[in-house]
Amino acid sequence: MPRLASHTDSVPPSGIRRIFELAQSLDDVIALVIGEPDVPADPATLDAGSRAWLADDTDYTPNGGIPELREAIVRAVAEHNGILTDPERVWVTNGATQGLHLAMGLLLDPGDEVLVPDPGYTTFTMNAHLLSATAVPYPLRPENAFVPDLAELGRLVTDRTRVIIVNSPSNPLGAVFDRPTMQGLLDFAREHDLWVISDEVYERFTYGTAHVSMASLAGAGTGDDDRVFTVFSASKTYALTGARVGWLLTPSGFAPLLRSAQEAMISCINTPAQRAVVVALTGSQQSVTDAAAHYRENLAEATAALRERGIRYLDPAGAFYLWVDVSYASRGDVAEWAERFLLEQRVAVAPGSAFGRMGEGWIRFCAAAALDDLLEGIRRLPEPPRTEIRLVRPDEYEAVSRQRFAAYAHDYEIGGEYAENVRAVEMHATVAEVWVAVDSATGDLLGSVTLPRPGEALTELGREGELEFRLLAVDPGARGRGVGRQLTEFVLDTARSRGATRVVMNSGTDMVVAHRLYESLGFARMPERENPPGVEPTRAYGLDL
Amino acid sequence: MPRLASHTDSVPPSGIRRIFELAQSLDDVIALVIGEPDVPADPATLDAGSRAWLADDTDYTPNGGIPELREAIVRAVAEHNGILTDPERVWVTNGATQGLHLAMGLLLDPGDEVLVPDPGYTTFTMNAHLLSATAVPYPLRPENAFVPDLAELGRLVTDRTRVIIVNSPSNPLGAVFDRPTMQGLLDFAREHDLWVISDEVYERFTYGTAHVSMASLAGAGTGDDDRVFTVFSASKTYALTGARVGWLLTPSGFAPLLRSAQEAMISCINTPAQRAVVVALTGSQQSVTDAAAHYRENLAEATAALRERGIRYLDPAGAFYLWVDVSYASRGDVAEWAERFLLEQRVAVAPGSAFGRMGEGWIRFCAAAALDDLLEGIRRLPEPPRTEIRLVRPDEYEAVSRQRFAAYAHDYEIGGEYAENVRAVEMHATVAEVWVAVDSATGDLLGSVTLPRPGEALTELGREGELEFRLLAVDPGARGRGVGRQLTEFVLDTARSRGATRVVMNSGTDMVVAHRLYESLGFARMPERENPPGVEPTRAYGLDL
Structure with a gap:
C-alpha cells in the first residue's frame, strides 16, 4: 500500500471521545462529558427549518451562505458584539469547527506554528496536525487565574509563529477574559505580527464578566490593523449543535480567497439550516435568555456543592462548563481516573488532560444538563482528603x-x-x-x-x-x-x-x-x-x- | 499584516463561478452553467427532513454519521455498485466535495502530486492547491474518445505521485469509462503504487455504457489491495444539492483516522439532512428513474439539434452534461467567448477551459434543465462555418x-x-x-x-x-x-x-x-x-x- 500523508501519524485521538464511546456502551450513565446544550431549540427556528424542507428548498447556496443569513449575522454581531462588518466578510460554515479549520488552513503553511491555549479545545490542536503545522500550547495556570501570562507567551514565539488562538469564554475552563486581557492579547499579536483566531462560540453565556469580542477592539477590524478572524456558531447559542451552522468573520479583502476555499472544501452548507438560523438570529431571543439562566443556576448550585465538599474548582464566569480539581484522587493520570470514575461510578466527565498538559489533575463537567444529574455527578466524586x-x-x-x-x-x-x-x-x-x-x-x-x-x-x-x-x-x-x-x-x-x-x-x-x-x-x-x-x-x- | 499561507497564492479562481455571477446580474438569461438537477426531490425524503426539524432532532451525530444512514449506504452500494463494505468504512460528508477534500487531505503531503483528469471537475485542482500539493493533469483527448491513455499517464508519474483521481461518469464530459478502462486504471494505480480516489457522484445516470465502480473491481476493496477511496453523493442522485450529504467509502482500517479528521474539520453534518437521506436511499427510487429519463431525453434532443446544425459534440454516455466544440468560434479563448456569449446571447454555459487546458475550445452545457431552454441555448450558438x-x-x-x-x-x-x-x-x-x-x-x-x-x-x-x-x-x-x-x-x-x-x-x-x-x-x-x-x-x- 502507498503511505498516507505524514501528518496523519500525529493526529491525536480525542480523550473525550474515548469516554463518550465507553459511556454509550454502559447503562445508567450520568452523561456530563459532551458540550451540548440540554435546552430545547426555539420553536419558530425549528419551524423555519421544517418549512424549507417541505418547500424543496434544497438547492446549492452561494459559497458564503444565503444573503439573508449573512445580513442577519452582520446585524447580530453589531448588536451583541460591537463588531462592524459587512456581508462579504461573513462566511457561513459547517459549525464553528469548519470555520476554524478554514481559517487555520488559510493562515498556516506546513511547518508554521500556532499558539493554542492549554487547557484548550482539542480541535485547535487536531487541526494544526491535519495542516502539518505545529500547535504550541500556551499555559493557562490556576495560580494565574487561568489568564495567559504575556511574558510567558512572548517566550513561545519563534520566527515560524503565525497565529494565536484565543478562546473566551473558554471551553473547557468556563473562564472569561476581561477587556484588558483581550486588549493585551491583541497588542501582543500586533507586536509579534501574528494573526488572531478568536473562538467566541460561548459569547452569549457569561455570568458577571462581560464578553468582549476581539474584533470589536479598536483597530481590530477597521483596515489599518485587520488581523482578527472570529468564529461564532448557532450550536451553543441556539441549542442547534446538529444544525451545523457557524460563521467566520474575516478581515476585509478576503472574499475571493474564501470563496475558492469554501467551494473546494464544502461548496456550501445545508440550505434549510441556513433558513432556520435566519429566524434564530432575527426572532425572539427568549430561548437564549432562558438557556443562560438555566446554565447560571446549574453552575451556582454545582459550585455550592463543590464548596460544601471541599473540592477545588475554577469559579465559572462563562460557557457551561465546570473545571474541577480532582488531583487529590487522580494521582497524575486523570485520563485513566476518568475512565475508572465512569466504570465504577457511572459518571461520564471529560478528563482535563484531553485539553492539554496543563489539564492534568482536572476534569470538565458539562453543566448543560439536568441539575439533579449534575449534583449527583458531583456527589459521586471521591471524598477529598481531610x-x-x-x-x-x-x-x-x-x-x-x-x-x-x-x-x-x-x-x-x-x-x-x-x-x-x-x-x-x-x-x-x-x-x-x-x-x-x-x-x-x-x-x-x-x-x-x-x-x-x-x-x-x-x-x-x-x-x-x-x-x-x-x-x-x-x-x-x-x-x-x-x-x-x-x-x-x-x-x-x-x-x-x-x-x-x-x-x-x-x-x-x-x-x-x-x-x-x-x-x-x-x-x-x-x-x-x-x-x-x-x-x-x-x-x-x-x-x- | 502577517502573510497568508503560501498555498493561498495559487488557488485558482473558478471560471464557472465568473459566468455564474455575471449571469445573476443579467435579466432573461438561459442558465445552463451550474451542475444542478432541475427535477423535484422525492416528497417522502423532504418530509423526513421536515419532521426531523419539528422534532428538534438537532443534536450532534457521530463523526461518521448516524448509524441508520451508514447502514443504508452499505446496502445501497451493495445493490447499485457491487461494493461490499461495512458501516465503519462509510463516512458521511458535507457533500461529495467535503469527502474529496477529506480523502485528498489524508493522502497528500505538501509537495506530493496527484493525477487529475483534464478536462476535469475544478475542485480536484483547487483542493490540491489548498493542500500545498501539485495537481498534474492527465489529458482526456477527443481523438482518444476522452479515455485516458495509460502510456501517457505513465509518463506523468514521478516519485512524488501519490494519488490518481478518476471521475466516471465524468463532469464535464458526460463520458463513462467501461469496465476494461476502469480495470486498466486500477491496474495502473497498482503498478505505480498509487491511491485511487474515484469520484462517482453521477453513478446513477448512464445511457448505454453501464457504470462500473472502481471499488467493485476484484481486489479493490477486499484487503489485499485496498487502495480505492470513493466519493458518492445524494446531491445529484436525489436532486438534493443543498442538503449537503455525501459519503466517502474508504479501505478498511481507516476509522480512527477518519474520526479524528472529521472531528477536526466539521465535527459532523446536519442531522435532519441525514434523516432525509436515509429515506431517500431506502424508499422508492422512482424519482431517480424519472430524473434519468428526463436527462436522457434532454441529451437526445440536444444532440440531435447539434447534429442538425453541424456542431461537434461528445456523445454523452452519463451524467447530465453536454461537451460541445465551439472552437470554430472561440478562436483560442473560450473563457472570453463564453462571457461574450452570455452578454450577447444571454446563454450561460461553462467554458471548457475552466476544467483544464484540454477544455480550450469546448463548452459544457448542463442538460438538467427545461428542454426548451436547452434547445434555445443550442439555437443561439453561432453558425458553424460551412x-x-x-x-x-x-x-x-x-x-x-x-x-x-x-x-x-x-x-x-x-x-x-x-x-x-x-x-x-x-x-x-x-x-x-x-x-x-x-x-x-x-x-x-x-x-x-x-x-x-x-x-x-x-x-x-x-x-x-x-x-x-x-x-x-x-x-x-x-x-x-x-x-x-x-x-x-x-x-x-x-x-x-x-x-x-x-x-x-x-x-x-x-x-x-x-x-x-x-x-x-x-x-x-x-x-x-x-x-x-x-x-x-x-x-x-x-x-x-
Missing part, C-alpha cells in the same frame, strides 16, 4: 525532620548549614511552634510549617504586628492534594486570630513552585526586605490581612 | 500547391522528392482528382485531398474494391474547425458512392495528428501494407465500409 493541622508531637520529631529534608531536597540543592536547619525540628518545636498537616483518615504526616510563639518573632524579617512563617514543607508523595495551600491558609487564619495585620516570609529565589502558590493566594513581593546585593539573594513576600 | 468540397479549379492550382506545402511544412520536415510531390497539384489534378474544401461564406481555400478517378488506383496500396486517398492537407490558419475531419468524411462518402468496400491510406510515421484523426474515425492499422524493414517506415490505415 487534613488536620495540629502541633507536632515529640514522637514525630524524627519523622517530620526526615520529611522536611526530603521535601526540600526533592526540588532544590540544599546542604551545609541550611540542611542542618531544615532537619532541626526538635529545636524549632522548642523555641517556636512546628505545625503538622496529618491525613485524618490514615494519620499520615503530610507536611509542616514553623510559626513563632504568640507575641514573639521568628527572625528579624517579621516586624511589629506581623506574623512570619518558615520552613513550609509538603511530603513529595503528598503533592497535588492541596496540602501546601492548606498549611498557608492555616498560617493566614492563625495570623488573623493573633491580631497580626500582615503575614511575611522569605525564601530562596529558586523556589518557584512555592512562589506561585503564594502569589495565587495574594502575597506580594517585598523587595525591600530581601537580602542586599552581595549576599545570597532571597525573595520576600507579604500579605496584608 | 465548408463546400468540390474539385479544384485550374486557377487555384498555384494556391493549393502553396497551401499543401505550407500544411506539411508546418508540422514535418519535408524536402526533396516528397516536397516536389506535395507541390504537384496540377499533375495530380490531371492524372487523378484534387478536391478542395472552401469556406462557403468567404470562398477561402481551407484544405484539399487527392483521390483516384473512378475505376482507377492512385498507387499500388489500393487494391480491388478499395479507395485510396492521399495528400490530405489543412491550411495551418484553418486548423481546429474540423476541416480535416470533413475532408476525411467526404472521402468515406465518396468511397461508398463508388461502391468501394474499404478506404485505405499510407502516411509517414511522424504524422501523429493525422493518425489520431483517422483512429477516431475508426481506421485501423494495416501493418501488412506498410514498408518492409530497411525501407523508410510508413503507417498504413484502413477502414472497412
